Amino acid sequence: MTLTRRQKWRIEKVQSEKISRANNASIKAESSIEKGTEELHGLVITRYGQRQLIESNHGDLFQATGRQNIGLSVAGDRVLFQKVEGDEGVVTAIYPRKTELKRQDRLIAANIDQLWLVVAIEPHYQFELIDRYLIMAENSNLPINIxxxxxxxxxNDNQLSNDFSHYIDLGYDVHFLSVKNKINLEKLKKSLVNRSHIFLGQSGVGKSSLINSLIPDxxxxxxxxxxxxxxxKxxxxxxxxxxIPSGGDLIDSPGIREFQLDDLTEKQIVNxxxxxxxxxxxxxxxxxxxxxxxxxxxxKAIESGNINSSRYESYLNILP
Ligand SMILES: Nc1nc2c(ncn2[C@@H]2O[C@H](COP(=O)(O)OP(=O)(O)OP(=O)(O)O)[C@@H](O)[C@H]2O)c(=O)[nH]1
Ligand SMILES: [Mg+2]
Ligand SMILES: [Zn+2]
Known part of the structure; x- marks a missing residue:
């Protein structure tokens, strides 16, 4: 879907207002850094606009802006920051990232070990959307499970397992769950220990519900x-x-809107x-x-049945 000129203008206006607000905040914060303030290590918990919520090594939370010359940090970034006053801070450095997850060239999260694509019976899964996520994962060199x-x-349980069998054949792990009826949650829990995971997928599939069920309270x-x-919604x-109290991190993410789907190049699609x-x-x-x-x-591989025809259909639909 392409945006109308009016929609683009709205988005740009909101962005530039956000940026100018944040820049003012960041200049104010920088000018009030006390000389010689010690630098603390922190983890970026989330970012909203130009501000980020940082957790220090001691588990304290700070609201921080970033030094203008270092770029924006995102959830999962390891940073150095200085306390300004109270729970305010300024990020002074971002550690090199182990991995990066991007959409439309915008960084979404950093240092993730495993992607999880969540789909559901309602809203009903669509193969093309699934394949788009898999393409994104393959191109970011991050492992993805479904x-x-x-x-x-x-x-129709037969239909359900048939629909996903070719993904299993391709080497993707598929977990069939019901968060509501607590089906197969324990097995999933075991595969999440001690690593950093992000849950992606359409709005309403139950990403936040799942995280609630995996982290009590x-x-x-x-x-x-x-x-x-x-x-x-x-x-x-x-x-x-x-x-996760016993070790590991779970990242919740907003269900993407249609116009945020990646514009993929032919090379990325084939890859x-x-x-x-x-x-x-x-x-x-x-x-x-x-x-x-x-x-x-x-x-030829499609004719001989070595490539699934639904995957090929996605390929044709996704090509620019
Ligand atoms: N029937 C059923 N409903 C579920 C299940 N898991 C979650 N839901 C419901 O699905 C709805 C959407 O769940 P959310 O967790 O808000 O979905 P989300 O993926 O986080 O959506 P966004 O935040 O909008 O991207 C809620 O009403 C949940 O209670 C399930 O296993 N079965
Ligand atoms: Mg949610
Ligand atoms: Zn060919």
Missing amino acids: IVNKIELSN LDLRVNEISTKSKLG HTTTNTTIYH GFREFKSLIGKCRFRNCQHINEPNCAIK
């Missing part, structure tokens, strides 16, 4: 999906880290389909797009 939530709403805001459209608005990899370079034409060309290795 969670299918709300399985108690399914009235958290009580994140959740919202019923619309009875009519079966779509979520974009309840979570910030990408935020929560600690995003694992099962294409061994076939690249084996088509008759070097610049084969795998659409109508004769002697195409990918099309």
Whole structure:
């Protein structure tokens, strides 16, 4: 979906207002740093606009702006910061990131070990959307697993396992869950220990509900999906880290809106389909797009059943 000029103008206006507010705040904060203040180590818990919530090594929370020359830090960043006064601070350095998760070239979170794509029976999973997330993961070199939530709403279990069997064949882990009826939660819990995980996916699939069920007493805001459209209401608005008491971190993220889907290049798309990899370079034409060309290795693999036709359909739909 492309934005109308009016929508773009609105977004830009809101952005620039946010930026100028934050810049003023950051100049004020910088000028009041006491000389010789010690630098503290911290973890960015979330970012809102130009400000970030930082947790110090001692577990204290600070509201911080960033030094203007270091760029913005995001949830998961390890930083150095200085206390200004009370619970105010200024981030002075961002540690090099182990991993980066980006959307539309915007950094979403840092230092993540594992992505989890959450889909559900309602709103009903769509293969093209699933494949888009997998493409994003393959291109960020981050491992991704799939969670299918709300399985108690399914009235055809065979169909359900068929729908996901080709993802399992491709090497993606698929967990079938019901947060509501506590089905398969314990097994999932075991795979989350001591690493940093982010939950991604459409609004209303139950990302925040899942995190609530994995971390007792958290009580994140959740919202019923619309009875009519079966779509979520974009309840979570910030990408935020929560600690598992026994070790490990879970990051909740807002369900993306349609216009935030990545604009992918042809190269990224091809690279995003694992099962294409061994076939690249084996088509008759070097610049084969795998659409109508004769002697195409990918099309042959589809005919022989080695590539799933729903995946190929996604490929055709996602191509620019
Ligand atoms: N039937 C059923 N409903 C569930 C289940 N898990 C979560 N829900 C409900 O789904 C709705 C949406 O859940 P949320 O946790 O707010 O979804 P979300 O993915 O965080 O959505 P956004 O924050 O908008 O991106 C809530 O009404 C939950 O109670 C489940 O296993 N079964
Ligand atoms: Mg949420
Ligand atoms: Zn080809």
